[in-house]
Amino acid sequence: MNRRTRITALTAALLITAGAAGSAAASGGDPASARPGEREAAALTGTAELYRPAGDDITFSFDAHLAAKDNMDPQAATGTFRFSHYKNGQGGYAVAKVDCLTTGGKVAVVTGVVTETDVDGFRNKRVGISVHDDGKRDRLGYSWITEEVYEELPPCMSAAPFEKVKAGTGDFKVLPWHMDYPTE
Structure with missing residues (x-):
């Protein structure tokens, strides 16, 4: 040839x-859709480190999805998210099973029940996290802002995304939710 x-x-x-x-x-x-070419109803994926001037190592990772067939039921979301906080060799981590996901534009709120952790205060508790995927410097918020993990946090609730992620680490991707409104 x-x-x-x-x-x-x-x-x-x-x-x-x-x-x-x-x-x-x-x-x-x-690939997670039930039918080829069909879009998920909502999703939150990615990993980032939080910015802290004292040098804390804080990481959040998400793999949360709402299938197209469950579009009107954000509590049918599936997946996991993980977070960890370490400084000077001390800290801990937690993994949560997603139980609710809502997104709007580039903002997502996800909640889940902690299934694995080395921090007793998080064990078997629902926690919530919010993400703003701005494409430049993502932001993140979490329900334990007051350092208290609440006994009865409702599904899909969290604080506003008040924390900045460390420059160059945010690769969050938010797939906006398109709710089906009644026509009558």
Whole structure:
């Protein structure tokens, strides 16, 4: 095969691949959807470290999804989220099972019950986190802002996203929820 033919074949293959990827992104296709090409109802994914001038190592990670079939039931959301806070070799972590997810524009609120932790105060408690995915410097908030984990935090409740993530670490992705409104 001559050089021109190889270049043309390679270019065509790249264009086909890019076109397929672009079509999937434009249609909102997601592997977690029940039907091919069907967009999830809402999602929150990604990881970031919080900025703290004292050098605390604080990380939040999310993998939360609301399937298209559950569009009108944010408490049917699935997935997990994880957070940790360490400083000078002390601290802890927690993993929560998602029990509610709502999103609006680039803001998400997720709650979950802590299923794994080395901090007794979080064990089996519902916690809530909010995220603002601004594309430049994401923000985050959490329900235990007062350092108290509440006994009966309702699903999908958290503080506003008041914390800044450390520059260069925020890769949160919020898929906006499109609620179906009654027509009558």
